[in-house]
Amino acid sequence: MDRAIDRDVQFDHAGTVTPTRAADAVETDLVCAARAGDQEAFGLLYERFGPMVHGVLLARVPYAEVDDLVQDVFLVAYQRLPTLRAPAAFGSWLAAIARHRAVDFHRRPSLEPMPESIAAEPSRSPEALAVLTAIQSLPSAYRETLVLRLVEGMTGDEIARRTGLTPASVRVNLHRGMKRLRQALDAERVGR
Numbered sequence: 001m002d003r004a005i006d007r008d009v010q011f012d013h014a015g016t017v018t019p020t021r022a023a024d025a026v027e028t029d030l031v032c033a034a035r036a037g038d039q040e041a042f043g044l045l046y047e048r049f050g051p052m053v054h055g056v057l058l059a060r061v062p063y064a065e066v067d068d069l070v071q072d073v074f075l076v077a078y079q080r081l082p083t084l085r086a087p088a089a090f091g092s093w094l095a096a097i098a099r100h101r102a103v104d105f106h107r108r109p110s111l112e113p114m115p116e117s118i119a120a121e122p123s124r125s126p127e128a129l130a131v132l133t134a135i136q137s138l139p140s141a142y143r144e145t146l147v148l149r150l151v152e153g154m155t156g157d158e159i160a161r162r163t164g165l166t167p168a169s170v171r172v173n174l175h176r177g178m179k180r181l182r183q184a185l186d187a188e189r190v191g192r
Contacts, residue, residue: 092164
């Protein structure tokens with residue numbers, strides 16, 4: 001299986017790795033193997049789709065909650081994998097699970113805050129937090145594609161393939177989202 005995965009990428013003139021059409025077939029094969037109980041295949045799906053799920057969640061929930069929710073999404077996917085009708089739709093199905101998990105997160109009753117000594121988040125640059133906050137203030141279609149592109153480093157084609165969006169929708173969302181993000185960051189700078 002590993003050889004097949006290695007052949008499913010190509011390098012462009014700049015040395016960037018891009019998946020080929022055969023990658024879709026490999027992912028479908030991995031889904032089928034995972035449905036048959038192959039845990040290694042599911043682990044490979046986790047590696048391939050983990051950044052996408054992370055990005056979908058990061059666009060919707062607080063940063064400190066994302067890692068736990070990624071685990072929840074993959075647990076739900078593992079449990080519901082036998083119900084997936086079309087293995088080729090795994091990416092969009094997984095993205096839908098992540099979006100629903102984010103909605104569920106916001107519906108749950110808020111708990112008492114943890115003491116600061118326990119809840120202390122790792123230090124992040126104020127600029128990165130400002131950009132993430134600005135992204136999270138955008139409409140959801142822009143948030144998701146921007147996080148997948150800017151934070152997770154996915155290409156437009158990867159975003160389309162993994163989430164089930166059309167490449168044209170991804171391009172439009174990235175273009176409009178970047179425009180709105182620039183406006184939000186400029187407004188923040190002016191407001192300081």
